[in-house]
Amino acid sequence: MLDIGGNGRVKFATAFMAMSLLLVPTAAAQEQPVWHYGLSLVDDLKYPPDFAHFDYVNPEAPKGGDLRLSQTGTFDTFNPLLEKGETAAGLALVFDTLMKPSEDEISTAYGLLAEGVSFPDDISSATFRLRQEAKWADGKPVTPEDVVFSFDQAKELNPLYQSDYRHVVKAEKTGDRDVTFHFDEKGNHELPYILGQIRIVPKHWWEGTGPDGRPRDISRTTLEPVMGSGPYRVASFSPGGTIRYERRPDYWGAALNVNVGQNNFDSITYSFFSDRDVEFDAFRSGDIDFWLEDQGMRWAIGYDFPAAMGGRVKREEVPNPFRAMGIMQALVPNMRRKPFDDERVRKALNYAFDFQAVEFEQAKSSAISTHYQRINSFFFGTNLASSGLPEGKELEILIEVKDLVPPEVFTTPFRNPISTTSQEAHENLRKATALLKQAGFELKGNRMIDTTTGTPFTFEIMLNNRAETTVVLPYVRNLQSIGIEARVTIVDPLQYTKRNNAFDYDMTWEVWGQTLTPGNEQADYWGSAAATREGSRNYAGIADRGVDALIQRVIFAKDRETLVAATKALDRVLLAHNYVIPLFYKLIAQIAYWDKLARPQELPKYGLGFPHVWWSKSAASHWCPRVRCTCTCGSSG
Numbered sequence: 001m002l003d004i005g006g007n008g009r010v011k012f013a014t015a016f017m018a019m020s021l022l023l024v025p026t027a028a029a030q031e032q033p034v035w036h037y038g039l040s041l042v043d044d045l046k047y048p049p050d051f052a053h054f055d056y057v058n059p060e061a062p063k064g065g066d067l068r069l070s071q072t073g074t075f076d077t078f079n080p081l082l083e084k085g086e087t088a089a090g091l092a093l094v095f096d097t098l099m100k101p102s103e104d105e106i107s108t109a110y111g112l113l114a115e116g117v118s119f120p121d122d123i124s125s126a127t128f129r130l131r132q133e134a135k136w137a138d139g140k141p142v143t144p145e146d147v148v149f150s151f152d153q154a155k156e157l158n159p160l161y162q163s164d165y166r167h168v169v170k171a172e173k174t175g176d177r178d179v180t181f182h183f184d185e186k187g188n189h190e191l192p193y194i195l196g197q198i199r200i201v202p203k204h205w206w207e208g209t210g211p212d213g214r215p216r217d218i219s220r221t222t223l224e225p226v227m228g229s230g231p232y233r234v235a236s237f238s239p240g241g242t243i244r245y246e247r248r249p250d251y252w253g254a255a256l257n258v259n260v261g262q263n264n265f266d267s268i269t270y271s272f273f274s275d276r277d278v279e280f281d282a283f284r285s286g287d288i289d290f291w292l293e294d295q296g297m298r299w300a301i302g303y304d305f306p307a308a309m310g311g312r313v314k315r316e317e318v319p320n321p322f323r324a325m326g327i328m329q330a331l332v333p334n335m336r337r338k339p340f341d342d343e344r345v346r347k348a349l350n351y352a353f354d355f356q357a358v359e360f361e362q363a364k365s366s367a368i369s370t371h372y373q374r375i376n377s378f379f380f381g382t383n384l385a386s387s388g389l390p391e392g393k394e395l396e397i398l399i400e401v402k403d404l405v406p407p408e409v410f411t412t413p414f415r416n417p418i419s420t421t422s423q424e425a426h427e428n429l430r431k432a433t434a435l436l437k438q439a440g441f442e443l444k445g446n447r448m449i450d451t452t453t454g455t456p457f458t459f460e461i462m463l464n465n466r467a468e469t470t471v472v473l474p475y476v477r478n479l480q481s482i483g484i485e486a487r488v489t490i491v492d493p494l495q496y497t498k499r500n501n502a503f504d505y506d507m508t509w510e511v512w513g514q515t516l517t518p519g520n521e522q523a524d525y526w527g528s529a530a531a532t533r534e535g536s537r538n539y540a541g542i543a544d545r546g547v548d549a550l551i552q553r554v555i556f557a558k559d560r561e562t563l564v565a566a567t568k569a570l571d572r573v574l575l576a577h578n579y580v581i582p583l584f585y586k587l588i589a590q591i592a593y594w595d596k597l598a599r600p601q602e603l604p605k606y607g608l609g610f611p612h613v614w615w616s617k618s619a620a621s622h623w624c625p626r627v628r629c630t631c632t633c634g635s636s637g
Contacts, residue, residue: 033118033127034118035115035116035117035118035129036116036117036118037049037110037111037115037116038099038102038108038109038110038111039099039108039109039117039192039193039196040105040106040107040108041106041107041108041189041190041193041517042105042106042107042108042516042517042560043105043106043108045105045108045110046102046104046105046108047102047110047257051257052257052260053257053260053261054102054103054104054257054258054260054261054604055104056103056104056600056602056603056604056605056609056613057260057261057262057600057609057613058261058600058613058615059260059261060261061261061262061264061613061615062264062615062616062619062620063247063264063266063615063619064264064265064266064616064618064619065264065265065266065596065615065616065617065618065619066265066266066267066268066269066616067265067267067268067269067289067290067597067611067614067616068269068271068287068288068289069089069090069268069269069270069271069288069289069290069611070270070271070272070273070279070282070283070288070291071089071270071271071272071273072272072273072274072276072279072465072493073086073272073273073274073464073492073493074086074240074272074274074492074493074494075087075088075089075240075243075272076221076223076239076240076494077221077222077223078091078222078223078224078225078226078234079218079220079221079222079226080094080095080199080201080226080228081150081153081154081157081158081161081199081201081218082157082158082218082219082220082221083157083158083159083160083501083535084220084221085221085494085497086493086494086497088237088243088270089243089270089272090232090243090245090268090270091199091226092199092230093230093231093232093245093263093268094226094227094228094230094232094233094234094245095199095200095201095228095229095230096112096113096134096142096199096200096228096229096230096253097112097113097196097197097198097199097200098111098112098113098114098117098128098147098195098196098197098198098200099111099112099113099114099117099193099196099197100112100258100259103604103605103606103607103609104604104605104606105606106324106515106516106517106606107193107324107515107516107517109193109196109197110257110258111131111258112253112256112258112259113130113131113134113142113200113229114128114129114130114131114196115129115130115131116128116129117129117192117196119192122186122187123183123186123187123188123189123191123192124182124183124186125180125181125182125183126180126181126183126191126192126195127174127178127179127180127181128147128178128179128180128181128195128196129175129177129178130142130143130144130147130177130178130179131177132177133252133253134229134252134253135229135252136202136205136227136228136229137227137228137229137233137248137250138202138205138227140202140204142200142202142229143173143177143203144173144174144175144176144177144178144179145173145203146200146201146202146203146204147171147179147198147200148171148172148173148179149201149203149206150198150199150200150201150203151165151168151171151181151195151198152171153201153206153218153219154198154199155168157218157219158535159501159533159534159535159536160524160535160536160537161198162533163520163521163523163524163530163533163536164194164520164521164524165191165194165195166523167183167184167185167188167191167520168181168182168183168184168191168195169182169183169184170182181195187556187558188520188555188556189519189556190517190519190520190555191520194519194520200229201218201226201228202227202228202229205226205227206218210222210224211224223237223239225237229252229253230248230251231247231248231251231253231254231259231262231263232245232246232247232248232263232268233245233246233248235267240272241271241272242269242270242271242272243269243270244267244268244269245267245268245269245270246266246267247263247265247266247267251263261613262612262613263612264612264613264614264615264616264619265611265614265615265616266616266619268611271287271288274492275466276294276465276466276467277466277467280298280302283592284305284307284308286307286594289593289594289596289597290591290592290593290594290597290610290611291591291592291593292589292590292591293590293591293592294467295467296372296586297470299590303315303592307594308592311595312594312595313592313593313594313595314592314593314594314595315590315591315592316590316591316592317588317589317590317591318588318589318591318603318608319587319588319589320589320603320604320605320606320607320608321589321606321607321608322381322587322588322589323605323606324382324515324516324606325381325382325513325514325515325606326377326378326379326380326381326382326384326385326513326514326515326516327375327380327381327511327512327513327514327585327587328375328377328378328379328380328511328512328514328580328582329375329509329510329511329582329583329584329585330375330509330510330511330580330581330582330583331349331353331461331472331475331507331508331509331580331581331583332507332508332509332510332539332540332579332580332581333345333346333349333506333507333540333579333580333581334503334505334506334507334508334539334540334541335540335541335542335579336503336531336541337506339439339440339441339450339457340506340507342439343577343578344435344436344438344439345435345436345439345441346577346578346579346581347435347578348431348432348433348435348436348439349432349479349581350416350417350578350581350582351417351428351429351431351432351435352428352429352432352475352478352479352482352484353417353475353478353581354419354425354428354474354475354478355374355416355419355584372584372585372586373584373585373586373587374416374582374583374584375582375583375584375585376414376415376416376575376582377571377575378512378514378570378571378574378575379514379518379567379571380585381585381587382514382516383516383564384514384516384518384564384567384568384571385568385571386414386568386569386571386572386575387413388413389410389411389413390409390410390568390569390572392565393561393562393565394565394566394568394569394572395410396565397550397553397565397566397569398410398569398572398573401546401549401550404544404545404546404549405546405550405573405576406546406573406576406577408576409572409573409576414572414575414576416582417431429478429481429482432482433482436448436457436482440452441457443482443483444483445483446483447483447485448482448483448484449483456483456485457483457484457485458484458485458486458487459484459485459486459487459506459507460486460487460488460489460505460506460507461476461486461487461488461489461506461507461508461509462489462491462496462499462505462506462507462508462509463488463489463490463491463508463509464490464491464492464493464496465490465509466490468509469488469490471583472488472509473488476488486507500539501534501535502534503534503539503541508539509583510539510580512525512537517563518554518563518567519554519555520555521537522551522554522555522570523548523551523555524536524537524538525537525538526538526540526542526544526547526551526570526574527542527547527548527551528542528543528544528545528547528548531543540579540580542574542577542579544573544577546573547570547573547574547577550566550569550570550573551570553566553569553570554566554567554570589608591608591610595617596616596617596618597614597615597616597617598614598615598616598617598620599613599614599615600613
């Protein structure tokens with residue numbers, strides 16, 4: 001079975017803040033800004049100001065070797081801020097951000113380009129102080145002007161940034177190394193944290209001229225290798241086919257505590273494939289070094305080739321990435337189009353989805369399906385998922401908006417239709433037909449007809465991955481049995497992105513990723529303003545006052561208890577409106593990799609640490625550190 005379908009973009013953002021201080025002000029210096037070397041949105045910071053490195057890295061990891069990775073789809077731009085086109089995979093290697101996340105803490109980041117951040121008690125602004133040693137690849141310093149330019153361009157050109165930073169009204173230089181962001185609302189706890197995630201680009205480079213003598217234009221796509229301040233540079237590429245990144249020996253931040261033991265490969269090459277099966281064949285033949293499995297059937301029976309049988313390809317199942325992540329994977333009707341704007345129709349479409357039939361089609365054996373569960377929450381797999389009936393603070397929050405939410409949230413827990421027997425499956429189809437009748441449809445012969453217009457109920461399901469058809473086709477057959485004609489269309493990545501951004505579909509397959517501290521991104525997922533903003537992640541077209549009100553409760557939660565309660569209330573209302581047809585997920589990552597790769601014995605608690613904390617065994621075999629020699633040359637180091 002599949003884990004991530006559609007063009008699922010996973011974004012990490014949060015809403016409740018606990019912070020450790022870089023400087024503790026004395027009584028005589030109360031008016032001086034307090035600089036924070038890190039921000040944690042859930043707990044106290046794990047690491048002190050003078051920490052040497054993250055616990056999950058090998059600080060003596062050898063440098064060297066080549067890493068070969070794959071990517072489904074293509075690329076047509078190296079512009080890291082623009083929403084247009086297909087951005088090249090791996091660009092995060094080229095660009096640093098103001099702060100760097102820690103993978104063994106929840107929603108926590110420490111200074112990278114910025115050595116500290118300060119903000120007033122009312123969080124009406126945030127000021128980042130850049131490191132004096134931060135440099136671009138051409139040796140020029142990273143400046144506040146670069147940060148202001150990056151923010152202004154990102155917000156102007158990219159709908160995602162427009163949503164995430166809609167309450168950041170201005171960025172300005174406020175010191176030789178200081179840049180201040182001003183907010184149009186107070187008390188939005190997560191804004192300083194998510195501002196630390198912006199990719200910072202060099203103003204002087206983008207305002208210069210390219211090799212062809214023409215001025216560069218950040219508002220357009222480009223295949224000129226871009227310059228950044230990060231640990232790698234674009235070394236070579238074949239348009240749409242491959243990209244090779246090379247590690248920069250002059251990287252300014254190599255010795256920073258947040259970078260020690262990381263960025264170990266001399267080169268990282270991405271190869272692009274239009275077919276996932278062909279991509280796997282490249283891994284199986286040894287042309288690709290690492291594979292993140294997304295099909296249960298292949299994981300169960302597809303690794304019978306000699307390298308896997310003989311142990312040269314290692315396989316692991318790890319829960320780490322999902323310990324702090326909630327998932328909603330679903331088929332999404334577009335409510336901007338009829339008849340999906342009718343909640344009875346959407347509910348009927350969920351009754352017509354037979355999860356057990358999909359399991360049988362996919363699995364053919366119980367061994368495969370044991371990892372997968374039907375999703376029953378927009379925060380599936382976390383303690384933010386609603387269940388049972390609301391109580392306590394969650395109930396209080398729902399009562400505050402009771403006139404704006406469905407009354408059944410107080411009386412009826414959400415449950416997906418169950419079809420463990422043929423009788424249950426038949427009963428679900430009967431319920432679907434009854435709901436469609438209430439919505440103005442009637443089964444005439446073998447076709448479901450709109451009684452007002454006389455037109456049959458037909459629609460298109462847009463996919464960008466052929467493997468998804470193994471899930472969708474059983475659903476299509478079930479719909480056909482009640483007179484609904486659903487056509488499956490598989491489009492290439494460029495067309496998929498274009499149609500997705502323009503909401504040009506009847507139904508699509510999407511994935512939303514959640515952290516344990518949801519916040520401003522919820523408005524882009526489900527908010528009314530995002531329903532009409534092209535490029536937003538409100539794929540369903542949700543525009544509901546009750547949902548909007550609960551999003552605000554989440555964003556402005558003043559403590560962890562309130563955040564959890566508000567999120568559960570939001571989840572409960574989203575489910576009650578039947579906005580999506582929930583699919584399934586497994587809360588483990590299935591990874592396979594050739595034994596040329598090595599990693600720390602313990603992966604970070606909340607991630608794979610890949611590729612930044614892994615390294616090449618070929619580099620280790622020729623590596624002679626002062627304290628300990630791991631090479632085969634016989635030296636004592």
